[in-house]
Amino acid sequence: MSRRVTVEKAAEILTTVDNIVILTHQFPDGDTLGSAFALCRALQTFGKKVRVLCHDVIPEKYEYMTAAVPQPEFEPLFVCAVDVADSKLLGESLQKYTDKVELCIDHHGSHREFEKQLLLNADMGATAMLIYQVITAMGVTVDAVMADCLYTGIATDTGCFKYSNTTPLTHRMAAELMEAGANAETINRAMFDIKSRARVSLEQMALQSIAFYDNGRSAFMQITEEMIQASGANENDMEGLSPLPRQIEGVWVGVMLRQKADGDYKISVRTGTHADASAICGLLGGGGHPRAAGCTLSGTAEQVIATVQKAIHQAVPRIVDR
Amino acid sequence: MSRRVTVEKAAEILTTVDNIVILTHQFPDGDTLGSAFALCRALQTFGKKVRVLCHDVIPEKYEYMTAAVPQPEFEPLFVCAVDVADSKLLGESLQKYTDKVELCIDHHGSHREFEKQLLLNADMGATAMLIYQVITAMGVTVDAVMADCLYTGIATDTGCFKYSNTTPLTHRMAAELMEAGANAETINRAMFDIKSRARVSLEQMALQSIAFYDNGRSAFMQITEEMIQASGANENDMEGLSPLPRQIEGVWVGVMLRQKADGDYKISVRTGTHADASAICGLLGGGGHPRAAGCTLSGTAEQVIATVQKAIHQAVPRIVDR
Numbered sequence: 001m002s003r004r005v006t007v008e009k010a011a012e013i014l015t016t017v018d019n020i021v022i023l024t025h026q027f028p029d030g031d032t033l034g035s036a037f038a039l040c041r042a043l044q045t046f047g048k049k050v051r052v053l054c055h056d057v058i059p060e061k062y063e064y065m066t067a068a069v070p071q072p073e074f075e076p077l078f079v080c081a082v083d084v085a086d087s088k089l090l091g092e093s094l095q096k097y098t099d100k101v102e103l104c105i106d107h108h109g110s111h112r113e114f115e116k117q118l119l120l121n122a123d124m125g126a127t128a129m130l131i132y133q134v135i136t137a138m139g140v141t142v143d144a145v146m147a148d149c150l151y152t153g154i155a156t157d158t159g160c161f162k163y164s165n166t167t168p169l170t171h172r173m174a175a176e177l178m179e180a181g182a183n184a185e186t187i188n189r190a191m192f193d194i195k196s197r198a199r200v201s202l203e204q205m206a207l208q209s210i211a212f213y214d215n216g217r218s219a220f221m222q223i224t225e226e227m228i229q230a231s232g233a234n235e236n237d238m239e240g241l242s243p244l245p246r247q248i249e250g251v252w253v254g255v256m257l258r259q260k261a262d263g264d265y266k267i268s269v270r271t272g273t274h275a276d277a278s279a280i281c282g283l284l285g286g287g288g289h290p291r292a293a294g295c296t297l298s299g300t301a302e303q304v305i306a307t308v309q310k311a312i313h314q315a316v317p318r319i320v321d322r
Numbered sequence: 323m324s325r326r327v328t329v330e331k332a333a334e335i336l337t338t339v340d341n342i343v344i345l346t347h348q349f350p351d352g353d354t355l356g357s358a359f360a361l362c363r364a365l366q367t368f369g370k371k372v373r374v375l376c377h378d379v380i381p382e383k384y385e386y387m388t389a390a391v392p393q394p395e396f397e398p399l400f401v402c403a404v405d406v407a408d409s410k411l412l413g414e415s416l417q418k419y420t421d422k423v424e425l426c427i428d429h430h431g432s433h434r435e436f437e438k439q440l441l442l443n444a445d446m447g448a449t450a451m452l453i454y455q456v457i458t459a460m461g462v463t464v465d466a467v468m469a470d471c472l473y474t475g476i477a478t479d480t481g482c483f484k485y486s487n488t489t490p491l492t493h494r495m496a497a498e499l500m501e502a503g504a505n506a507e508t509i510n511r512a513m514f515d516i517k518s519r520a521r522v523s524l525e526q527m528a529l530q531s532i533a534f535y536d537n538g539r540s541a542f543m544q545i546t547e548e549m550i551q552a553s554g555a556n557e558n559d560m561e562g563l564s565p566l567p568r569q570i571e572g573v574w575v576g577v578m579l580r581q582k583a584d585g586d587y588k589i590s591v592r593t594g595t596h597a598d599a600s601a602i603c604g605l606l607g608g609g610g611h612p613r614a615a616g617c618t619l620s621g622t623a624e625q626v627i628a629t630v631q632k633a634i635h636q637a638v639p640r641i642v643d644r
Binding site for chain 2: 162175197
């Protein structure tokens with residue numbers, strides 16, 4: 001059982017320690033990386049030794065973060081995790097830190113406690129919003145680099161202010177971060193606009209694979225190894241495909257099946273106002289947010305689709321109404 | 323030559339007149355409609371007779387505006403235009419008002435003067451931002467309906483806060499409008515998320531049509547009558563296709579050719595930081611914004627593509643560099 005701490009307490013803890021490693025979740029996204037590098041930079045202004053650790057190689061498009069914040073080598077004395085909803089999500093190479101995490105800062109309502117102290121606020125659309133508050137509470141002035149990192153976290157986790165987790169506070173923080181020097185245009189283009197030619201062709205195939213159930217209220221889209229081969233898509237090209245099925249008119253629950261190398265399927269569920277994605281994935285050993293959640297399932301595509309449908313019907317009985 | 327007026331002066335003018343018609347541009351979008359219905363509602367709070375006029379049938383997805391603001395019949399005594407960059411854009415049925423427009427409120431840098439008095443601010447990402455200031459200057463409290471209309475205008479013209487025309491002020495206004503009761507989640511889903519099945523299939527065909535020139539720095543996408551027939555797409559299904567070619571990695575200039583019923587091509591040009599879309603379309607008798615502009619051309623697709631390429635090379639010489 002973790003001890004809950006406030007923004008002020010988290011700030012106080014971090015200012016009093018040194019030799020800090022900041023852990024991100026695997027398959028890193030803009031929020032875990034933006035949160036980690038902003039906090040890393042802020043703590044470095046005190047002259048502390050701080051670095052960020054990630055199980056995976058950090059995608060090139062985040063180079064404006066990785067290149068701007070020095071990553072010294074040292075013996076860790078304090079372990080912090082950001083945007084990590086479950087110790088399993090640290091990834092294999094960071095599992096060894098699971099029982100050593102002193103402080104975790106997260107915004108996932110489905111957070112599974114593994115840390116000693118926890119700053120959790122599920123009303124925040126992004127962990128980066130909490131990090132912004134912690135940095136401010138530490139008395140650090142947000143510079144252009146921190147602003148880029150924090151803006152990235154907030155923009156990516158709110159679908160560029162489009163999703164239901166966007167609040168007036170989200171917009172006010174974005175305004176302040178732009179004034180602090182965040183290059184919003186460049187970041188938005190890199191995060192939301194740019195698609196490789198491989199991605200464009202993968203997207204076509206994915207759209208063609210969409211199958212509808214429950215009178216068109218649920219839609220399943222598949223990303224197979226064959227599609228990935230044929231399009232020449234890489235890991236980065238996969239990002240942001242999961243919302244596509246839910247974007248089709250009349251769809252309450254949009255599901256993306258992605259076949260992993262080991263044959264298992266990574267399931268991403270997206271919902272509108274009619275259904276709770278985390279409830280659906282909770283029934284399948286996963287979790288996430290009300291509008292966006294995920295889980296992993298084994299079996300054939302047909303078996304996996306049937307399993308997910310069963311969970312949908314259980315979590316959203318109204319979806320089968322005529 | 324129009325007389326330029328300030329926000330305060332525009333507010334003063336509008337409060338002193340009655341029997342007001344508010345003109346929108348043809349092929350109406352979220353900004354011209356959001357601006358018109360918000361202003362209409364605000365002026366109605368004074369007990370004035372006000373209505374909105376549009377050459378085209380207003381798409382169903384804007385029903386939350388049209389249904390919320392009564393549209394009385396009366397003899398117009400004052401004509402106002404919003405988000406209309408050129409009198410030609412009023413559309414055929416509203417041409418008769420061209421010389422009768424007392425006040426126009428617009429944010430297009432390419433604005434071609436036709437009105438007696440003009441409130442123009444090209445630094446505003448949306449005309450709705452100016453309307454918000456005018457409504458406030460009139461001393462009217464923004465209610466939930468006005469907030470929905472104004473949020474729609476701001477969100478649609480800034481690509482949901484993604485485009486380069488988004489400023490800290492844009493975000494602050496969005497925050498205030500959400501607090502005033504704007505249903506951001508519902509509006510965003512309707513404006514940016516929902517795609518009909520016809521749209522999804524049209525989008526696939528459009529992506530397949532993309533051709534690259536200038537070493538992949540320019541990309542041309544075609545929407546033909548055949549594609550529209552085959553997909554069963556309607557007018558609403560066309561919206562928001564024009565940015566697709568520019569979103570491909572390495573593309574400086576993205577061009578969409580849309581074949582109109584009369585055989586002419588409606589050209590939409592989108593650019594990143596390397597090129598000026600309004601400069602390109604200016605050479606072709608069109609206009610718009612630095613990142614998004616348009617024009618109309620006659621001829622075969624091949625001829626039209628060649629003409630646009632010539633304009634691109636003239637406006638963006640660096641695009642042909644090796």
